[in-house]
Amino acid sequence: MRLMASFFRAYPGRTSIMLIALLLSGIAEGIGLSALLPLLNIAVGADASSALTGVAMPQQSDFERNVLEMFSSVGIAPTLGNMLWIIVLGVALKSVFLLVAQRQVGYTAAQVATDLRLEMLRAILLSKWEYFLHQPIGKLTNALATEAQRSSSSFVNGATAITFLIQALIYGGIAFALSWRASLVAIVAGTLVIGLSHFLVRITRRAGKRETRLLTSLMSNLTDTLQSVKPLKAMSREHLADQVLAHDANQLNKALRRQVLSGALLDSAQELMFTGFICLGVYAAIGKYQMDLPMVMVLVVALGRAFSFFGKVQKQYQKLAQGESAYWSLKDSIAAANDAEEALDGGAEPAFKRSIRFDQVNFDYDQHPVFRDLSLDIKAGALTTLVGPSGSGKTTIIDLTIALLRPQGGTIWLDDTPLNEVDIKHWRKLIGYVPQDTVLLHDTIAHNITLGDPTLSDQDTERALRAAGAWDFVSNLAMGTQTMVGERGGKLSGGQRQRIVIARALINKPRLLILDEATSALDPESEAAVRQTMESLKGQLTILAISHNRGMVQAADYVYQMEGGSARLLNEQDQSALTQ
Ligand SMILES: Nc1ncnc2c1ncn2[C@@H]1O[C@H](COP(=O)(O)OP(=O)(O)OP(=O)(O)O)[C@@H](O)[C@H]1O
Ligand SMILES: [Mg+2]
Numbered sequence: 001m002r003l004m005a006s007f008f009r010a011y012p013g014r015t016s017i018m019l020i021a022l023l024l025s026g027i028a029e030g031i032g033l034s035a036l037l038p039l040l041n042i043a044v045g046a047d048a049s050s051a052l053t054g055v056a057m058p059q060q061s062d063f064e065r066n067v068l069e070m071f072s073s074v075g076i077a078p079t080l081g082n083m084l085w086i087i088v089l090g091v092a093l094k095s096v097f098l099l100v101a102q103r104q105v106g107y108t109a110a111q112v113a114t115d116l117r118l119e120m121l122r123a124i125l126l127s128k129w130e131y132f133l134h135q136p137i138g139k140l141t142n143a144l145a146t147e148a149q150r151s152s153s154s155f156v157n158g159a160t161a162i163t164f165l166i167q168a169l170i171y172g173g174i175a176f177a178l179s180w181r182a183s184l185v186a187i188v189a190g191t192l193v194i195g196l197s198h199f200l201v202r203i204t205r206r207a208g209k210r211e212t213r214l215l216t217s218l219m220s221n222l223t224d225t226l227q228s229v230k231p232l233k234a235m236s237r238e239h240l241a242d243q244v245l246a247h248d249a250n251q252l253n254k255a256l257r258r259q260v261l262s263g264a265l266l267d268s269a270q271e272l273m274f275t276g277f278i279c280l281g282v283y284a285a286i287g288k289y290q291m292d293l294p295m296v297m298v299l300v301v302a303l304g305r306a307f308s309f310f311g312k313v314q315k316q317y318q319k320l321a322q323g324e325s326a327y328w329s330l331k332d333s334i335a336a337a338n339d340a341e342e343a344l345d346g347g348a349e350p351a352f353k354r355s356i357r358f359d360q361v362n363f364d365y366d367q368h369p370v371f372r373d374l375s376l377d378i379k380a381g382a383l384t385t386l387v388g389p390s391g392s393g394k395t396t397i398i399d400l401t402i403a404l405l406r407p408q409g410g411t412i413w414l415d416d417t418p419l420n421e422v423d424i425k426h427w428r429k430l431i432g433y434v435p436q437d438t439v440l441l442h443d444t445i446a447h448n449i450t451l452g453d454p455t456l457s458d459q460d461t462e463r464a465l466r467a468a469g470a471w472d473f474v475s476n477l478a479m480g481t482q483t484m485v486g487e488r489g490g491k492l493s494g495g496q497r498q499r500i501v502i503a504r505a506l507i508n509k510p511r512l513l514i515l516d517e518a519t520s521a522l523d524p525e526s527e528a529a530v531r532q533t534m535e536s537l538k539g540q541l542t543i544l545a546i547s548h549n550r551g552m553v554q555a556a557d558y559v560y561q562m563e564g565g566s567a568r569l570l571n572e573q574d575q576s577a578l579t580q
Pocket of ligand 2 (some may be wrong): 393394
């Protein structure tokens with residue numbers, strides 16, 4: 001019930017309304033039920049009861065007397081009609097309060113899923129880049145989709161268990177008022193049944209935990225596989241992915257089967273045991289202790305329903321146990337992402353009038369050294385190109401410039417302010433970024449360029465497309481900028497995708513444009529067009545480009561060659577040797 005306590009803390013208002021409505025509905029049900037004994041006595045009559053049981057009908061029981069006194073104190077006479085009215089009224093009131101409670105449960109459940117999803121999404125988007133890099137995408141999707149949904153279902157199960165518990169207590173209370181001896185025996189019997197079947201709940205909880213773990217693993221493997229289907233198919237290696245996925249799916253199947261089996265076992269075991277105990281009770285009450293019939297009938301109803309509701313509480317609890325681990329897993333993921341939150345508010349306004357200067361910067365990826373005493377200067381208004389072998393740290397320089405990564409030693413200066421004292425959110429707004437791997441959103445070309453920013457017009461989109469050398473091909477498409485690009489941009493060629501991403505980087509008129517191998521997939525003509533754009537933009541903005549492309553080296557004002565964990569500024573001679 002730690003789970004329900006956590007929900008109560010998170011939604012105190014909603015859950016209080018729910019509890020009060022449940023309590024009122026229980027009381028209404030109790031009032032309706034208390035009219036049952038007088039009703040039966042009126043209907044069956046003392047004679048009939050005596051004839052059935054073969055013993056003389058004793059006088060009214062204490063309970064019945066109390067009930068009738070309570071009714072007469074509010075002016076209700078013990079007639080058949082009045083008793084029936086009270087029963088109908090009790091059921092009607094119970095239904096109304098139950099409706100209020102269930103509405104609260106339903107709304108809160110939807111809210112639980114929504115809040116968990118948003119909390120997870122925000123925590124992940126605000127987390128450090130290094131943290132994000134280590135998160136399997138499938139794990140995140142699974143947390144947002146299934147874990148949030150299972151948490152919400154667990155809340156419903158918990159709330160339903162409380163509803164049943166209140167009803168069970170009301171029926172139990174009435175049974176107790178009718179005959180405390182009989183009820184005591186029933187409590188012992190009920191505890192025995194619940195205790196005996198509790199091991200089925202434990203089995204379900206374990207299977208639920210396994211389900212949580214397996215779903216994460218399955219979804220992580222699935223997203224990984226889906227991202228590399230093309231090479232798998234091309235080399236006829238689909239069966240390898242199939243093996244991994246099938247293993248997880250079969251394990252998951254086992255866990256689900258176990259849940260089904262223990263759920264069904266609990267259903268039948270409970271019912272059998274409860275019925276057995278009630279039959280024994282009726283036999284003892286009428287056969288041995290000669291209790292009067294209406295009293296036994298009402299006791300059977302009250303205890304029977306109390307048993308049935310306690311049983312339902314356990315069944316709901318079993319379902320809750322099945323999904324609970326998803327909630328804790330999701331909460332853990334949120335807490336871990338929150339702990340890894342990126343520090344963005346250095347405070348100082350970024351100006352970027354003169355340069356970005358790396359001053360003896362050291363950087364390691366988890367003990368893997370990339371830079372030692374790296375120094376370089378990215379001059380404002382100039383085009384700086386980085387060249388160097390694969391793995392020499394070019395992309396890492398960009399990530400440090402954007403402050404996605406922070407150096408372990410040395411300083412990165414933005415004019416005269418260390419980058420870690422700068423308001424990073426503001427700094428990033430001045431940047432246009434074209435990543436090394438271009439993945440587009442499954443939407444229109446226009447949306448991929450504006451990213452849904454409502455302040456950008458169609459003219460802005462066209463200007464950006466022209467500047468990126470993409471206007472010609474886009475305007476030739478039947479739907480123009482409204483063309484859907486397909487899943488991850490699959491309906492466009494690699495070079496076309498690259499130009500769309502360049503247009504996206506240019507649309508906000510950035511102060512610093514970063515291109516990580518942005519022209520690698522372009523044909524000489526498109527590449528020349530982009531280079532011309534870059535040359536025409538020179539002076540208006542600063543460009544930092546990674547490129548092995550001769551053109552981008554020729555157009556550069558400064559070229560840095562990466563080697564051995566540091567950067568060397570090439571002189572004109574080296575530069576022209578590079579473009580030979
Ligand atoms: N997230 C990471 N965790 C650990 N090591 C990393 C990580 N990213 C990069 N590296 C390592 O850091 C080094 C520099 O990587 P980087 O991506 O900066 O190279 P690069 O010069 O951009 O290479 P390429 O031309 O292939 O894109 C490489 O040796 C790489 O293996
Ligand atoms: Mg790179």
